[in-house]
Amino acid sequence: MNRTMITATNTLGQLQHKMDIIGHNISNIQTNGYKRKESYFNDLLVQEFKNQKQENETGRLTPLGIRQGTGARISQSQLINSQGSIKSTGRNLDNALEKEDLYFRVRVSDDKGEDTRFTRDGAFHLNPVSNNPEQMMLVTGKGYPVLDENDNPIIIDGSIKNLTFSKEGQLTAEADNGNRQIFNLGIISVKKPQLLEQIGENLLGLPANFDQLGIKEEDILTSLTGGLREGISLNQGALESSNVDLSKEMTDLMNAQRQYQFNAKSVTMADQMLGLINGIR
Template sequence: MNRTMITATNTLGQLQHKMDMIGHNISNIQTTGYKRKESYFNDLLVQEFNNQKQRNEIGRLTPLGIRQGTGARISQSQLVLTQGSIKNTERSLDVALEKEDLFFKVRVADDQGENTRYTRDGAFYLSPVSNNPEQMMLVTGKGYPVLDEFNNPIVISGSIENLTFSKEGQLKAETDNGAVQTFNLGMISIKKPQFLEQIGENLLGLPANFDDLGIDQEDIMTALEGGLRQDISMRQGALENSNVDLSKEMTDLMNVQRQYQFNAKSVTMADQMLGLINGIR
């Protein structure tokens, strides 16, 4: 395989990953609180051939020698946390976050056990507790428990008459006997989204190899507790739309498709050139 084929095939695989990412963004354009992902390319190893003997060319504007690369790769893919538009729903269990770095904490049970995950999807529901039907648990649309600031599930006792979410992230539940129960929602502020990965179902989490990255969790996110809760801003009776711009995603998709076609054509041309060389008698 010659150099042209190597360069093109290396780039083709990375362009396929880029197309998959764009397709994932487009498919989640209607997902509440979804954050699009953006990727960036870097050149792979570049080799320079200094094949020119004359070094004093008058008026030359380009570098001396020939530079040949081996393709491109995705150097980084990260979440774009820009704020999505907010739509009013007038539903008491719908909550929209009004700052782009805020996330709810939820508990998810999977193959790795119970883990804390993060989401901006504020479409909450009440689900009866299995061992006590007189208690209701605040859950996400997928049934995952929403956590309070102490990482405990939010469980409300009694017959609920009214639910109120404050702007500072406090849930107040009024029951039919006049009692009032309050809970501070578990919230975090994400400072370095590039260290988080999408794990499905509109959830974010730390990567499986987080311990090998050499970075503390406090450098990535901050738990909003105590005096930091004044940084929380949310709105009841509303939901945040995804921040996916369909026109931008379609433009990026067409550009990537053209790049894919160009590299595929390079493979075809290289194969034809090899055929001509092999056909020489």
């Protein structure tokens, strides 16, 4: 196969992956608390041909020999953890985290069992507990239980009159009979967001093999309990918007499409050149 074809095809698949990432960002522009991803390219290994007989050439500005590239690949797909804009909703179950390193803890059940995940989407709801309709559980919009600081689901007894979330993430539930229940929301501070995996449904989680990588959970995140809760900044009656900038994403998408077209054209031109060579008699 022509060397030009090899170089172009190596890059085409990576450009398609970049466009998929951009498309995913654009599709989540209205998702509360969504964090966009950005990909970065690096050159693959370069092959050098030493065809120079003389090592010193007067006036030469470029390195000796011929260097041929083999394409490019995505070297990093980075989670951009910048703060999205805060929009007021006036709904007392909506909560926005006002620091970019903070995440709510939620519990997810799947075929593999139960696990703890993290989200910035603070649009909460109250669902009746299946075995006790007089109790209400605080859940996310997808129905996942919101956890307290001890990793227990937040279950409220009795008929609820009012719910109040403090700036430090403390939930006070007032019943019709005047009784009050207090819960501390399970909130973490993420030190290394790039080590978290996007699980889907606007959730992040620890990598399955992080212990094999020689990394401890406390190196990635910190549970804000006790005196650390002073670092929490919660805004009740508001939600955080996605941090996706549509104009930037469209510009990046057009650039990626042009690069894809250029590499596809290189394959076509290389095929035409091979056709001309094969046609020589």
